[in-house]
Amino acid sequence: MKSQVVPVAELFxxxxxxxxxxxxxxxxxxxxxxxxxxxxxxxxxxxxxxVLDIAYRDMNPLxxxxxxxxxxxxxRKNQLLTSTPQPGDVFLVMRTKNDAIHTGIVxxxxxxxxxxxxxxxxxxxAREGNGVWARERPRAGLLFIRVPS
Numbered sequence: 001m002k003s004q005v006v007p008v009a010e011l012f013x014x015x016x017x018x019x020x021x022x023x024x025x026x027x028x029x030x031x032x033x034x035x036x037x038x039x040x041x042x043x044x045x046x047x048x049x050x051v052l053d054i055a056y057r058d059m060n061p062l063x064x065x066x067x068x069x070x071x072x073x074x075x076r077k078n079q080l081l082t083s084t085p086q087p088g089d090v091f092l093v094m095r096t097k098n099d100a101i102h103t104g105i106v107x108x109x110x111x112x113x114x115x116x117x118x119x120x121x122x123x124x125x126a127r128e129g130n131g132v133w134a135r136e137r138p139r140a141g142l143l144f145i146r147v148p149s
Contacts, residue, residue, distance in 0.1 A: 002149045004055035005088035009105045009117040010134075012051075016119070017131035023120065028131075031119065035066040044103050045071060047119025047132065048090055051105055052147070055088075061148045068092055068100035075145040085109050085144040091116060092143045093127065102127035104135075106144065113138055 012027075019025035023032075024039045032038060034053060035046040045066050052060040063074050072092055075081045085091065085106045091114060093102035104118030115136050122129035125137065 001056060002088040002147050005051060005105060005147060006107050006117075008055045009051045009107065009132075012047075012119075012132040013117055013134050014132075018129075021130050023128075028119075032066070035064050037066040041066060042120055042128065044068070044118060044120040044127065048103050048105060050119075051117075062090070062145070068103045069098075071103060071145065072098070072100040072143070075143075080146050082144050082146045085114055085139075086146070089147050090145040091137070092145065093137075094141055094143055100143070107134070110136075112140075114142070 016027045018028050023041055023043055028043055029039050031046050031050045032041055032043050034050050045068050049064050052062055087107055089106045091104055091106050092100040095101045104116045106114050107117055108115035113136050117134050119132045120129050121133050123133060125135055
């Protein structure tokens with residue numbers, strides 16, 4: 001359930017890390033397999049899928065995908081995009097109106113920023129990082145997917 005999304009995401013902060021910094025390692029590869037991708041593939045959307053699968057007890061309301069653009073398309077089609085995020089929602093970093101390049105879980109909403117938990121990032125916020133990190137991002141340039149309660 002949505003109330004479990006943030007607590008589940010918090011479980012992975014600080015200990016899910018890549019082994020060599022090349023989208024690999026035991027936990028990273030397990031997370032990647034949930035969306036059918038493999039060692040070396042980007043895994044931010046796979047991390048979102050992993051968290052939602054656990055929180056929703058295998059009844060994930062979003063598609064099992066490693067693609068941020070698939071999440072964007074699904075959210076548009078199902079009218080799940082919002083500009084007013086809530087904890088437990090999913091964020092998308094947008095390069096253009098139709099190109100989402102990174103994703104994660106919203107944990108707290110502030111006036112101009114959101115606190116997040118993200119896979120395949122680092123402390124500086126790279127979209128190709130080295131693990132699961134808690135971050136704070138400006139809301140500008142983000143879209144939000146309202147995850148059902």
